[in-house]
Amino acid sequence: MVIAPLFWLITTSFKDKLDVYLGPKFIPWLDFRPTSKWWVRIFTIEKDTLLKPYANSLIIGSISALCSTLLGLAASYALTRFCFKFFFMKNDDIIFWFVSQRIMPPIIIVFAIYSMYQTLGLLDNHLGLILVYTAFNLPLSVWILSNFLSQLPRSIEEAALVDGAGPLTILFHIVIPMLSPSLTATFLLCFVFAWNDFLFALILTFSRAQTMPILIAAQHFQRGPQWWDISALSVLAVLPPVIITIALQKYFIKGLIPIGK
Template structure:
């Protein structure tokens, strides 16, 4: 009886959490198909029942505002994709070193070094954004792709190291020793033997880093201007420039969540497996 009640509680909690997550997304998508009066006349949920759906905002995005949309969309894909790939690779290399070799810097050992690396992710971005702005102004990295990519790499590496170190620690050293006996160098053993074994964790790490970079707002607001404007800035501009036009904002927001969703679906098998293995 207690087990059955426990299952009922778990399923009820999962259902409630699903509603909490899905309800804002459903509201956003339906708002993108509403006329302005339907937005301001109170809750209207069902298209064709509570309101007459229209695609005029989507048509305007891909016609009138197409040129305005394409640059921020391309910027976000380039910046988030590149930073996620580099952070994942560097995180895997650092995690491999921390799980295979013993380091000591004064009283600090591998566990302390890993904690220090991960603790950098706890630091609020607002603490360093002004210093980064001054450095980028001197080095002429303001409003450049490479500038934002470097910032996102720096903030995503701690997360990548943490995820990859948990996974690499589970791979026995005997795998690399066997490859070494067969004549492989340590680098060859890592790239040709170890990395293929951690593909699920690499996929999970890449996806998490990509989503963080894709959704980031503060650094892109301070460090970029018109040339490297990203999707979060474009969406925010719909409010700042013309007032709260929620139908336009909702259409752009719906479009902005599509790339992460597509990547998540494509990597779903590896993502779930990677997080499962990390949690063991």
């Protein structure tokens, strides 16, 4: 179920037009003769069209994921180590409030954000998308990291306090090294959500901050269903999350397994 769509996507990017429309053809050199002309065209004629959205997606996705992870770490550490009370809400209620923000469909708030960004001059801007993706992924970050922080043995931190370590020393030299797999998993998930987002990028960008999902969708509306071009661009769009996941697979798996399992 996972490999079949990817296989179809990759093979379609190497098919000629007739092979696409006269399908189904799946096996290279048996069902069809592969061609690389669409890939050559992307990296030559359409290079300038591709590079900017690709760079935008990498910059916006990486920075927003990093911000979501760091802010989520700070919020999670505070909510699992100190007692808070905001009106009737205590620590568990505040964590649930964070997570509940993901329950709301983004389409409900996107037009309000558009009006606000129009006033602040953040439309079609890298900073605007970074801010909205950071806010959108922050509940996910708080939820994952607070779960793991609550399972870390506090005796280690208490021993460090007895030895004279301050809260920041404990956070940076004890907690963060122990949480590195969870931080990696959180960063990767936030990056994937930001990389794949279509709605916010569609409403809040026009040309300067356009991302890969918008570029791929635009191929269909500008030229019609040219599946060979769309498939090649989609393969390129899939590569960064796949490469990052493979490179960080060990930490990603550890980061999703509760401590003690």
